[in-house]
Amino acid sequence: MKTVVSEVIAALKENKPVMLTSVLANAGSSPRGAGARMAVFADGSFSGTIGGGAVEHIAIQKAVRDLENNRFSVVTYSMEGNAHNDTNMICGGTVTVCFLPVAAKYLPVFEKLLAVLDKDCDAWLSMRFSEHVLSEFAVYEAGEVPKNLAPFCTHTAYYKDGRYLEPVSRKGTVYVFGGGHVGQALVPVLASVDFRVVVFDDRPYLARPENFPAAKAVICGDYERFGEKVTLTSDDYVVVMTPGHQGDFEVLCQALTVQTTYIGCIGSHNKIANTRRRLLERGFSMNDIDRLHAPIGLPILAETPNEIAISVAAELIRHRQEYINQF
Numbered sequence: 520m521k522t523v524v525s526e527v528i529a530a531l532k533e534n535k536p537v538m539l540t541s542v543l544a545n546a547g548s549s550p551r552g553a554g555a556r557m558a559v560f561a562d563g564s565f566s567g568t569i570g571g572g573a574v575e576h577i578a579i580q581k582a583v584r585d586l587e588n589n590r591f592s593v594v595t596y597s598m599e600g601n602a603h604n605d606t607n608m609i610c611g612g613t614v615t616v617c618f619l620p621v622a623a624k625y626l627p628v629f630e631k632l633l634a635v636l637d638k639d640c641d642a643w644l645s646m647r648f649s650e651h652v653l654s655e656f657a658v659y660e661a662g663e664v665p666k667n668l669a670p671f672c673t674h675t676a677y678y679k680d681g682r683y684l685e686p687v688s689r690k691g692t693v694y695v696f697g698g699g700h701v702g703q704a705l706v707p708v709l710a711s712v713d714f715r716v717v718v719f720d721d722r723p724y725l726a727r728p729e730n731f732p733a734a735k736a737v738i739c740g741d742y743e744r745f746g747e748k749v750t751l752t753s754d755d756y757v758v759v760m761t762p763g764h765q766g767d768f769e770v771l772c773q774a775l776t777v778q779t780t781y782i783g784c785i786g787s788h789n790k791i792a793n794t795r796r797r798l799l800e801r802g803f804s805m806n807d808i809d810r811l812h813a814p815i816g817l818p819i820l821a822e823t824p825n826e827i828a829i830s831v832a833a834e835l836i837r838h839r840q841e842y843i844n845q846f
Contacts, residue, residue: 547612553676
């Protein structure tokens, strides 16, 4: 999302026409759900995606046409595979798409949206419209949400009767303990799928921002006392991949005292079995230890650092989505 928002801001500052095309809702089988978006420019070029295929192609054509007369609209496309199908797709669902010609007055909203995407906070995008008129376009952080909207500001998008609310930022940071080969491969992958990432390493030559340009922060410190520089919360993710077994163990002993949403540790099955035994000896309960995802990552037979990074990122994506689906 950050790429799309950044390009919209750049277009506004250059007085370049741009249409923000966003999925508000979907039903049945459709390529993307609420929150998918792309910026479409007058020449037909675009950034982002609302799912590809015929729906996206039709949406780009409409966006280019509607830019000429600055027309706001909301359209529902069918993919039902019947005579009334307006996309020639047979996915079996529908998708509702909003076309917002971006005006200069919305620049502060997009700048705030970009800012909250980098903050450890809950925030929502709010829209209100009727027919072809947009009457509200705003971003609210937790604590700013109007009382009448608060019941609908959840972890999932809300769309009904011309009111749309989307969670665009969620609290929670991924703390990667260990900036070695796998950590260096993992950080940009996580950042590319909208995780905020902080790297913690005890090696000064590695714990440098220039080594992790996609990270929100890079911290150099002692694994045995990381709490002096990091305060974990229940919204955070912990990924343990220090250069040694003892470093992993010391991080786990501290991290397991906090009910973080996720905690995982890299290692072979033998190493993990030994680590679990040591944690029991240290006084942790089986309930504590069973929270641990270890060996970390989905079992895709990954071997190289880049492959392991994909495996770990996939597991975190699944965990995040399972949490959202509870609501």
